[in-house]
Amino acid sequence: MGRTVRAGCLLLVITLVSLPLHAERLDDSLSPRQQFDIDLGWKDQYSTETLDTRELNALIARAQHVEVRLNTAPYVGQRGRIFISLPLNIRGAADSSALRMSWTTNGLFASGSLTAGNRVKLFEGKIMEPVMTEIFDMTFEIDARQVFNDLRLEPVYDIEIF
Secondary structure, eight states: OHHHHHHHHHHHHHHHSSSSOEEEEBBTSSSSSSSOEEEEEEEEOOOOOOOOOOHHTTEEEEEEEEEEEEEEEEGGGGGEEEEEEOOOOOEESSSGGEEEEEESSSSSOOOOEETOOOOEEEEEOOOSSEEEEEEEEEEEEGGGGGEEEEEOOOOOEEEEEE
């Protein structure tokens, strides 16, 4: 009986340690532009006769030099992880799998990619500034068959303190 209780307690501790920390949403309203223009075009403009239906309907959109400012003032001096996520349901898209977002940065935050309903780590370390600023060059791969209206992307930034 003692072994069973210890094993159960150990399993409980492992489970609790592996759970994600409490994430708090970061305010990005300090960003200069909440909406921005994008350049839109077909992903494959040449050799279209060799493309399957998915490839034939693939659009690429780019938003260059998007400045994001995150209010990290409450966390200065603490260690944390900052994440970006996209909601599962994207306004203007019939299916959440219709969009993939990727980006490069100037180096404070990590470059990466993301699909709707998921989140990706942008930063891990000590929060040194009350406002963390980064410039993103974003690329969106879009399935044109799934877009029925103007797309409205609303990335969410959150932080976990550890």
